[in-house]
Amino acid sequence: MLEVEGLTRHYGEREALSGVSVSLREGRTLVVFGPNGAGKTTLLRILAGLLRPHGGSVRVLGASLPQEAFAVRGRIGLLGHDPLLYRDLTARENLHFHARLHGTPETRVQEVLEAVAMSRRCNEPLRTLSRGMVQRVAAARAVLHEPRLLLLDEPHANLDPAAIELLAPLIGAESGLTRVICSHDPAGGLAQADVVLGLREGRMVLLGAADGLDVVAISELYR
Amino acid sequence: MRRTVPALLRKELLVELRTLESVPGMSLFSLSTFVVFHFALNRSSTEGDLAAGILWVTLLFAAIIGVNRLFVVDEDQGGFDGFLLAPVDRSALFVAKTLTLLAYLVVLELVAVPAFALLLLGPSLGHALPGLLGVLALGDLGVAVIGTLVAALAVRTRARDLLGPLLALPLFVPIVIGGARATSPLLSSGHSGGPAARWLLTLGLYDLLFGLIAFALFDFLLED
Amino acid sequence: MYGKGLRALSIATVATMTVGLVLVFFYAPLEAEQGFLQKIFYVHVPLAIVALCGFVIGGLLAIQHLRTRDPRWDMRSYVAIHMSLIFAVGTLITGSIWAKGSWGHWWVWNEPTLVSFLIVFLLYATYQPLRFAIEDPERQARYASVFAITAGAFVPMNFIAVRLSTAYVHPRVLGSTSNLPAPMALTFLVCLAGVALLYATLCKYELTVKHTRAQVRALRRRLEGTRPELAQSRPRSAAPALHPAATMSARTAGRPG
Numbered sequence: 001m002l003e004v005e006g007l008t009r010h011y012g013e014r015e016a017l018s019g020v021s022v023s024l025r026e027g028r029t030l031v032v033f034g035p036n037g038a039g040k041t042t043l044l045r046i047l048a049g050l051l052r053p054h055g056g057s058v059r060v061l062g063a064s065l066p067q068e069a070f071a072v073r074g075r076i077g078l079l080g081h082d083p084l085l086y087r088d089l090t091a092r093e094n095l096h097f098h099a100r101l102h103g104t105p106e107t108r109v110q111e112v113l114e115a116v117a118m119s120r121r122c123n124e125p126l127r128t129l130s131r132g133m134v135q136r137v138a139a140a141r142a143v144l145h146e147p148r149l150l151l152l153d154e155p156h157a158n159l160d161p162a163a164i165e166l167l168a169p170l171i172g173a174e175s176g177l178t179r180v181i182c183s184h185d186p187a188g189g190l191a192q193a194d195v196v197l198g199l200r201e202g203r204m205v206l207l208g209a210a211d212g213l214d215v216v217a218i219s220e221l222y223r
Numbered sequence: 224m225r226r227t228v229p230a231l232l233r234k235e236l237l238v239e240l241r242t243l244e245s246v247p248g249m250s251l252f253s254l255s256t257f258v259v260f261h262f263a264l265n266r267s268s269t270e271g272d273l274a275a276g277i278l279w280v281t282l283l284f285a286a287i288i289g290v291n292r293l294f295v296v297d298e299d300q301g302g303f304d305g306f307l308l309a310p311v312d313r314s315a316l317f318v319a320k321t322l323t324l325l326a327y328l329v330v331l332e333l334v335a336v337p338a339f340a341l342l343l344l345g346p347s348l349g350h351a352l353p354g355l356l357g358v359l360a361l362g363d364l365g366v367a368v369i370g371t372l373v374a375a376l377a378v379r380t381r382a383r384d385l386l387g388p389l390l391a392l393p394l395f396v397p398i399v400i401g402g403a404r405a406t407s408p409l410l411s412s413g414h415s416g417g418p419a420a421r422w423l424l425t426l427g428l429y430d431l432l433f434g435l436i437a438f439a440l441f442d443f444l445l446e447d
Numbered sequence: 448m449y450g451k452g453l454r455a456l457s458i459a460t461v462a463t464m465t466v467g468l469v470l471v472f473f474y475a476p477l478e479a480e481q482g483f484l485q486k487i488f489y490v491h492v493p494l495a496i497v498a499l500c501g502f503v504i505g506g507l508l509a510i511q512h513l514r515t516r517d518p519r520w521d522m523r524s525y526v527a528i529h530m531s532l533i534f535a536v537g538t539l540i541t542g543s544i545w546a547k548g549s550w551g552h553w554w555v556w557n558e559p560t561l562v563s564f565l566i567v568f569l570l571y572a573t574y575q576p577l578r579f580a581i582e583d584p585e586r587q588a589r590y591a592s593v594f595a596i597t598a599g600a601f602v603p604m605n606f607i608a609v610r611l612s613t614a615y616v617h618p619r620v621l622g623s624t625s626n627l628p629a630p631m632a633l634t635f636l637v638c639l640a641g642v643a644l645l646y647a648t649l650c651k652y653e654l655t656v657k658h659t660r661a662q663v664r665a666l667r668r669r670l671e672g673t674r675p676e677l678a679q680s681r682p683r684s685a686a687p688a689l690h691p692a693a694t695m696s697a698r699t700a701g702r703p704g
Binding site: 073085 | 238309
């Protein structure tokens with residue numbers, strides 16, 4: 001499902017990622033920990049096909065990036081800090097736009113709106129909604145096209161516990177999807193993980209199955 | 224591509240209708256500019272070269288206002304990533320944005336040309352109108368193509384409002400040459416016949432050349 | 448190793464330019480109408496031709512950069528455009544002097560070459576501000592290449608448009624080599640060769656300096672690995688800087704300069 005070998009990406013003279021290797025089987029969850037600037041978001045964006053790797057190899061869903069990136073677009077869902085939605089359009093209009101881009105049937109829009117409990121306020125411009133609501137619509141956008149791989153950058157950032165529970169069937173462990181999550185929460189993140197990757201300044205400092213690790217080891221990363 | 228461009232266009236026009244950020248501004252700007260020209264040149268009625276010059280300069284500067292705003296909403300609201308993640312041909316964005324800018328220019332001219340005829344033009348437009356529309360159409364296409372390319376170049380830089388016009392104006396010079404030289408006889412009293420073929424050819428060549436180049440290069444600007 | 452042919456090239460440039468100067472002052476006949484001032488033609492026109500070719504070459508090098516993503520092509524494109532811009536300023540200055548001498552005005556709109564150059568200069572003058580406004584070096588190089596290709600295509604298009612629009616009051620200067628008498632033509636060609644060699648030498652020189660700096664930086668980075676207190680952050684710059692990895696791979700591959 002996911003095979004990364006010696007991945008390198010530099011930003012001018014600085015190495016944003018250096019020699020990162022990890023693999024993930026289908027249906028499993030990889031959680032990436034690391035302080036700010038460690039390269040977590042860079043890794044996620046490379047997996048999404050938004051950034052090119054400068055060295056090493058990346059295979060996602062059987063396709064080699066960046067050459068075969070076109071084959072995986074549309075099978076990956078990204079939920080990051082940015083909701084990737086137009087604030088002046090309504091939730092429904094935003095989702096319809098994404099549905100058309102992905103070639104998803106329009107009936108699916110109503111389905112996800114209901115799944116994130118936004119069908120009542122789906123006809124109001126997003127700028128009138130609270131951050132938590134916008135995040136819910138963003139999650140709806142991320143899973144609208146039924147991706148096989150979910151890339152989540154601190155997905156619970158603006159959500160209250162009720163909302164987190166609401167989204168669990170879509171982006172949580174219950175969804176059964178293969179997931180890569182960037183997290184700042186050692187306990188919560190570890191609980192969701194099958195595989196753990198720890199980054200510091202672009203380098204891998206921790207890699208292993210989640211059962212073999214405890215919260216202390218992960219908190220060490222942030223020291 | 225066939226499915227993507229209409230979807231993009233629909234989104235563009237929806238956002239513009241909701242926010243009214245570009246078209247009203249461009250149109251009002253053109254009206255104000257005509258007033259400024261009246262006072263700056265101290266003329267109530269112009270024709271020929273002077274009239275053509277005023278019209279084209281005003282249209283270009285109003286176009287630059289539209290160019291400056293063309294990608295701002297996408298850049299600020301993360302629209303690029305959303306598009307880049309979709310399994311679509313990325314050049315569709317170039318086509319959609321060019322058509323959008325072209326639409327803005329057409330609406331602009333629906334306001335500006337009658338206003339110009341009313342405020343500053345001596346001879347009547349009547350018989351020259353079809354020719355004028357033809358020249359404007361070719362010129363608009365060139366402005367739309369170059370404007371879209373320059374807008375995409377400038378929007379992700381630090382001085383985006385400054386770089387846009389600085390890059391665009393020299394690139395627009397051949398359009399001004401072709402457009403103004405073609406328009407000038409049309410706006411003279413006692414003229415009959417259409418615009419000169421050589422200027423239409425210049426504009427057409429320009430549109431074709433830069434249309435192809437911009438289409439080919441646009442993808443490279445979208446990557447992160 | 449870069450800079451291999453630099454000495455030979457420099458000698459050739461100096462030699463050609465010296466011969467050119469000698470020919471200009473002692474061999475080429477005085478032109479009937481304009482007299483001594485006409486000799487500036489031997490500097491002005493070669494500068495113009497070389498600058499224009501340089502801009503177009505900058506565009507071609509940029510195409511290579513986009514195709515291969517190798518930052519060394521971007522470096523070459525940058526140097527070509529940068530140097531051509533300097534030569535373009537030279538063209539404008541010499542053209543202006545000639546205009547003043549011949550027609551009494553520091554600027555004339557009737558000379559299509561001069562006018563086209565002004566427009567091209569205004570366009571390429573935005574190249575460095577554009578680069579400077581983008582911090583991410585990889586994106587800076589990419590955007591600069593897009594600009595270089597667009598501007599490179601613009602140069603001929605612009606010339607056609609301006610030529611069409613100007614009234615030919617004065618004789619065409621460019622392309623009139625066929626009408627020149629033999630001694631003038633010879634002098635012109637030698638001067639053209641001299642200016643072209645000067646351009647090539649200056650470009651090669653600048654490329655060598657940049658590559659050497661990149662290698663010094665790479666060595667410095669290795670040193671910093673052992674002594675972090677030497678670390679220095681690089682200020683924002685419009686000029687491309689080669690990533691150490693790129694130059695390292697060039698050395699290990701044994702590529703000659």
